Amino acid sequence: MRFECARIAASKQTAKDLLEAIALVDGLPSDHPMRPEANRLIELWSQEVLKLAEELFHKGKLDEAIAAARKIPAKATAHKLIEERVKRWQTIWSKAEGIYRKAEAALRKRDWKLAFQMAVQLLELDNKYWQTTKYDQLNTLINISREDGNKLYEAERLAEWGGLTNLLKAIKLADEIRPQSYVYQLAQQAIQKFGRKMMDFAQVALDRRNLSEALDIVSQIPKKAKLEEEVRDFTVLANAQSRVWQDTVVGLEAAISQAQRLRPGRPLYTKAQQLIARWQAEIEGVAQLERARSLAQGGTVGDLLAAISAASLVSSTNPRWNEAQSEMQKWQTEAETIEDRPILDIADQYASRGDMNALQAAIAQASQVSTGRSLYPEAQGKINQWTRQIQQIQDQPYLDQARAYAAAGNLQAAINVAERIRPGRALYNEAQADVSSWSRQIRTEVARVQAQAAQAQAQQNLQNARQAASSGQPNGLANAIQIASQVSTSGAVQTEIDAAINEWSWQLLSIAKDQAGLNPAGAIAIAQKIPSRAAAHAEAQSQIQIWKQSMKQ
Known part of the structure; x- marks a missing residue:
């Protein structure tokens, strides 16, 4: 009966049932006739338990596999393999968990390449659970995290571009990232970061004293940013600051009262305390400025100076000191304008008469406005204008006389007179423009005269050359060529000279050829007189070589 029950349990082929079967037969006494059979079955079933434990290990049930293996009886041969097997399982499992953790860390850092490399390492492990189930699980997480990571990158890019619209788009995009994604926490942090950037935009609007815009911006910060308490505090402080813009003691006191609503522990409590301290310090400065502005309303020089004196009581350590200095400068300018405008x-009035004496009187009058006074730049502008008018009155006769000389054709005299107008004078640039024009005319005329002289000289040379060439003798022709070459000109005369030189060169070559038969040396001497510029020069050089060769024979 014991063996039958054991075999039934063992037939179920589970580690639990096999261990129950082993326990049933192992209960027989050592002297029992069936003990050898019991030992055989214990050995067989122990091997099967170890095999099933290995399968549990490959199914991902490490603890069950170890527990099953360690229940194998010590008398079984398989028992000797247990600790070695367990150690191998634990080593593989520990390595697998280490790889998985590294992959998870890479995913959190958005290092998809490293995460995939870690996943591939799971395929190399001797465990089907890690090769399949955990590998597939990790691959799915990599794909999810990569998709979500790209969304987060896009959200961050939009936020970097700036602008309220882009920040709202960035928050919406980051909010789409799934909780199971390894970049989910990064996305949540980014949403809060984007929300804080929106609060910065709101603060900028508030600094521009645009309360409605500031409140509109913070009202759009989504709850996902988890800044509801900061938004509430910002709204309280924004409304308080708007009361400060009234620039009155009453406004400051109202602002302080509102800011005091933020109790310790509130997100913006510290900022509220800083503003309260500032506004309390401002109250004295605002009161002094209110009195100064009241005095300035009279508008007289005395009223303005009294206002300046009152505003000067604002201490340099008071937050309203810069404002006080600005008001004092404004009132000082107004007072100086009242004093100096007359x-x-x-x-x-002096300058309106337009004559030199009147202009000089105007300059003397305007010079009474001293350096540093508010109307000093205007006074200097008028003085410069009137000074130029005086210079024009003084120098116009020179320019008129110079132009009269130029019209009469006496350009050098015109230049001499115009150059009496010195640099820095009102008409200097106009005079120099005329001087440049007249100088060009003089240069043009000189060049024309020189060209005419050159043409005349060339004609004379050509006439002399023709007279020399009229003899028709080699020396006369060579002399004619030399004379004609002495003057370089252009136009029709030069063309005529070139034609004459070519004609005389051909005549020389013809004479040389005639003498070559009887007197090669003489022919060479004649041909060498032909200049390189002549058309006959190339043929002459060729003939000279021929004649020299004939002389060697």
Whole structure:
């Protein structure tokens, strides 16, 4: 009965049932007739348990595999293999978990290449569970994370471009990343970062004193950014700051009262305390500025100076010090304008007459506006204008006289007179333009006269050359060529000279050829008189070589 129950349990082929079967037969006494059969079955079933434990290991059930293997009886041969087998399983498992962790770390860093390399290493392990199930699982995670990583990259790119619209698009894109993705936490951090950038935009709008725009921006920050409390605090402080813009003590006190609503522990509590401290310091400065502005409303020089004196009481450590300095500068400018405008008005009246004495009187009057006064630049501009008018009155006669000389054809005299107008004078550039024009005319005329002289000399040379060539003798022809070559000119005369030189050169070559039969040396001497510029020169050189050869024979 014991053996039958054991065989039934063993037939189920599970580690649990096989171990129950082993326990049933192992209970027989050592002297029992069936003990040898029991030992044989224990050995057989122990091998099967170890085999099933290996299968459990390959199915990913490491703990079950180890537990099953370690229940094999010590008397079984398979028991000797247990610890070695368990050690191998644990080593493979530990290596697999290490590879998987590295892959997960790579995914969190968005290093898809490294994550895939780690996944490939799972295929090299001697475990079907890690080669298949965990490999497929990791590959799925890599693909999901890569898709989500690309979304996060795109969201970050949009955020970098800046602008409220891009930030909202970036938040929406990052929010699409799935919780099971390894970049999910990065996406959540990015959403909060983008939300804070929106708060920065809102602060910029608030700094421009645009309350409605600032509140509109923070109202668009989605809940996913997890900044609801910061947005509430920002709204409180923004409304408080808008009261400060009234530039009154009442406005500052109202702002302080609103900011005090933020209690310790609120996200912007520290900022609220800083603003409260600033506004409390500003109250004194604002009160002094209110009094100064009230004094300035009178508009007289005395009122403005009194306002300046009142505003000067604002301490340099007060947040309103720069504002006080700006107001003081404005009132100082107004006071100086009131004092100096009559001076310039009188100067304008003098200058309106337009004569030299009136202009000089205007300059003297405007010069009373001293350096550093608000109307000083305007006064200097008028002085420069009137100075130029005086210079024009003084120098126009020179320019008129110079132009009269030029019209009469006396260009050098015109230049001499025009150059009396010195650099820096009002008419200097105009005078120099005329001087340049007249100088060009003089150069053109000189060149024309020189060209005519050259033409005349060339004609004379040609006439002398023809007279020399009229003898028809070699020396006369050579002399004619030399005379004609002495003057270089252009146009029709040069063409005529070139034609004459060619004609005389051909005559020389003809004479040389006639003498060559009787006197080769004389022929060579004649041919050598032909210049290189002549058309006959090439043939003459060829003949000279022939004649020299004949003389050697």
